[in-house]
Amino acid sequence: MSAVEEDGCSLRCDLCDTEIVHSMAELLLRGLATASVDSTTGDIFKSASSVAAAVKTELENYMLVRTESLIREFVDGAQDHSDQLMKASTRPTEFLSDLIGDFVASKRNLLSHVSGFLSSESRLNRIKDFMQKMEMENVWTLDVRQATSETILESIDMKCIFHCPEKFVEQDKLVDHRSRCKFRVVGCENDGCSVSLSAIHSEEHDSICPFKALPCEQLCEQHVMRSEMDKHCATVCAMKLINCPFYHVGCETAFPQGNLENHCSKLLQTHMLYVLQASTRQNAAVNDMNQRLQLLEKMLGRSL
Numbered sequence: 328m329s330a331v332e333e334d335g336c337s338l339r340c341d342l343c344d345t346e347i348v349h350s351m352a353e354l355l356l357r358g359l360a361t362a363s364v365d366s367t368t369g370d371i372f373k374s375a376s377s378v379a380a381a382v383k384t385e386l387e388n389y390m391l392v393r394t395e396s397l398i399r400e401f402v403d404g405a406q407d408h409s410d411q412l413m414k415a416s417t418r419p420t421e422f423l424s425d426l427i428g429d430f431v432a433s434k435r436n437l438l439s440h441v442s443g444f445l446s447s448e449s450r451l452n453r454i455k456d457f458m459q460k461m462e463m464e465n466v467w468t469l470d471v472r473q474a475t476s477e478t479i480l481e482s483i484d485m486k487c488i489f490h491c492p493e494k495f496v497e498q499d500k501l502v503d504h505r506s507r508c509k510f511r512v513v514g515c516e517n518d519g520c521s522v523s524l525s526a527i528h529s530e531e532h533d534s535i536c537p538f539k540a541l542p543c544e545q546l547c548e549q550h551v552m553r554s555e556m557d558k559h560c561a562t563v564c565a566m567k568l569i570n571c572p573f574y575h576v577g578c579e580t581a582f583p584q585g586n587l588e589n590h591c592s593k594l595l596q597t598h599m600l601y602v603l604q605a606s607t608r609q610n611a612a613v614n615d616m617n618q619r620l621q622l623l624e625k626m627l628g629r630s631l
Contacts, residue, residue, distance in 0.1 A: 358427035
C-alpha cells in the first residue's frame with residue numbers, strides 16, 4: 328500500500344494461512360470447471376473450453392459482489408445473515424464452497440437439470456478431466472487463484488483467525504515481523520519431507536509427518552521414520568521377539584532377535600542335548616518303522 332491509512336500505518340503484513348488458501352484455490356478451479364461443464368451440457372455450439380474465460384470473469388465478479396455485500400452487512404451490524412457471517416469468518420472454505428455452489432447452480436442449463444445427470448459418473452469425469460485440461464493450459468494458474476483466495480480470505484476473515492492484520496509504518500519493522508509471523512511460510516525440518524506450510528501448522532504437521540524420525544516403538548536403539556516404523560518392528564528391529572532356532576527340538580524360549588547369538592552361546596550344551604534327544608527319538612522311530620515293514624513282508628510271504 329502506498330497511501331497512509333487513518334491510523335498512520337501504510338504497510339500491512341497480510342500473510343495468510345497457506346493451507347486455507349490452497350484449499351480455496353482448489354475450490355475455485357473445481358467451481359470454474361463445474362460451471363463450464365454444466366452450462367454447456369448438450370450444447371452442440373459451445374464447449375466447456377469455449378466458455379471458461381467468460382465464466383471465470385463472471386465467477387470472480389459474483390464472489391466480489393457477494394463478499395462486499397457480506398462485509399457491508401457486518402459493518403452495519405445486520406443480523407439477517409448472522410450464520411453466514413459466522414461461517415465466513417470461522418470456516419472460510421465452507422463459505423466459499425457455498426458461494427461457488429450458488430454460482431454453479433445459476434449456470435446450469437436445461438439439459439443439465441435432467442434427472443440423474445447432476446449425480447452421474449459421466450458428469451463427474453467430465454469435470455475432473457476439464458480441471459486437468461485447464462491446469463495444463465494455464466487457464467487459471469495456481470498463483471493467480473491463490474492471490475484471489477487471499478483477497479477473499481482477508482476480506483471475510485473478520486476475526487483475523489486465518490490472516491495477519493498487523494500494520495506498520497516502517498519497512499524494516501514489517502520485515503522483522505514477517506520473519507516471526509505465525510503465518511510465515513516454513514519448510515518441514517524432517518529429512519526427506521518437502522512440505523511447506525504456515526508456521527502455525529508446523530507442530531501439527533510434525534505430529535503426522537511420515538518422514539519424522541522417532542525412537543523405535545519396541546525400544547531398540549534406532550530412530551526410524553514414522554512411515555517405516557511398522558516394517559522396522561516386523562523385520563529388522565533387534566527387539567523383535569523370535570523363537571529359538573532349536574524350538575522344534577525342544578527349546579521353547581522366545582527372545583529379542585538381537586540376543587540370538589548370546590542365547591545360542593549360553594545354551595550351547597542344552598541345544599546339543601536337545602538335538603541328541605531328537606536324533607535318538609528319530610532313530611527309534613526309524614527302527615520301529617523297519618520292524619513294522621519286516622512284519623508286513625513276513626505276512627505277505629506267508630500269504631503267497
